[in-house]
Amino acid sequence: MLRGLLVTFVLASIIWVPPSFAVDPNEILEDSVLEGRARQISKGLRCIVCQNQSIDDSDAQLARDLRVLVRERLVAGDSDQGVVDYIQSRYGDYVLLNPPVKGTTAVLWLGPVGFALIGIFGITVYFRRQKKLQLAGPAAGTEKDRSS
Amino acid sequence: MIKRLAFLAPILVLGILAIWFTLGLQRDPSRIPSVLINQPVPEFSLAALKGFDRGFSNKDLMGKVSLVNIFGSWCYACLAEHPFLMQLTKNKVLPVYGIDWREQDRTSGPRWLKRQGNPYLLVGDDPKSRGAIAFGVSGAPESFIVDKAGIIRYKHIGVINQANWKATLLPIVQKLRQQ
CATH class of the missing domain: 1.20.5 (Single alpha-helices involved in coiled-coils or other helix-helix interfaces)
Incomplete structure (x- = not known):
């Protein structure tokens, strides 16, 4: 019993990795509502450099610059869809982690x-x-x- | 007979999928097809590099078939590409514009250009990736052929050299000039 628990604990500690935050404290907006929207948008955008991470998760510099851009556009008054459209118009559907339903x-x-x-x-x-x-x-x- | 063949159908489907996926594995996933082809250059406006008179914006790309090159002093492949860009400018093949992407500090780009030579008609300083994002860039070097109307016609990922210039890029430039 005790051994079982110990084994479980050791295995769990190997598998469970504490979440690391890619978002830099100085990127975070003071307005928590805007910041929340920014996080939500960032989670749906693919990091072009690392490809299987969202820009919210990625430490890549381009991802960082995209996160800052997302926040700047939100502060400037863009809607969530407006921000996504802006980035999608430059990087294509590929940048969306959730591909849109359409002909192709x-x-x-x-x-x-x-x-x-x-x-x-x-x-x-x-x-x-x-x-x-x-x-x-x-x-x-x-x-x-x-x-x- | 037909019933017998029906049992082969799944194997046939599997075979076709296997071939398709094997071919898919050969593709380089970092080569993302650009959605900007045949689209006007998105708006951007970059400041001048330290010690330079002028920056670079999308409005500069009108009237002539030109090449826009994304580079950085940190980028080794750009260093390999640089002599060929110098040659393009020296031989007056076409105007070459530069986007100096993500330099460590404001002096790295200008110093690099001083050392390697400056093939660019105009260079924009792009510390926050605004120019790079406008062009949907994922790495450096990347280059774009822009036509007389300021429309992006071709995206080249990686180093431009004599071989791919002659085979791919130059024919596109020549075709666009005739339009």
Whole structure:
């Protein structure tokens, strides 16, 4: 029991890494509402240099400059969507961690549904056939049993 | 017969996906297709480097087919590219503009240009990545061909050299000049 706890603790301490904050204290806006919006926007924007991190998580300099830009535009009175549009117009959909639903991304969004439908169709056909065989099958089988 | 083939269909699909994904692995994920191609240069206005008379803004990019180069004194690849840019300017091939990106301090850029030579007609100081973000840049060096109307026509990621200039960039410049 004690050993189990100890092992759990050791493993947990290896896996659990304290969150590090990329956002520099001097970037943070005094207005907490604006800062909250900035954090929310930053979480949805991809860091172009590190690619699998948001600019909110990234320590890259370009990510830092983008965070500052996001805050400056918010202070200047841009809406959240306005800020995102501004950056998207320069870096493309790629900068959005959540890809938008539109013509070119239809396969991405609808593909899984399509495959699921194909699967359901396949399973349905399979079981229907199975049922038909069962209805016809046992009758033939019993006759065989009798003859043996 | 057709029923037999139906069982092969998943394998066939798997095969096609395998080929597709294997090809996908060959792609360089840092090469992001630019959305700015065929778009006007976004608005930007950069201050002059220390000791220079003029900065550089999007309004300077009108009337001539030109090259915009993002560089920095910290960037080794830029150092490798630099002699070729010098040659472009020396041979008056086309106007070359520079965005000096993210220097440590205000003297690093000017010092570097003094040492290596300055091929740029105008250079903008870009400590806060405003110019770089305007062009959707992810690293240096990156270069853009801008046409007479100030529209971005081509993005080149990495070093420009004799080979890729001749093969890719120069033909684009020549075509744009005829328009």
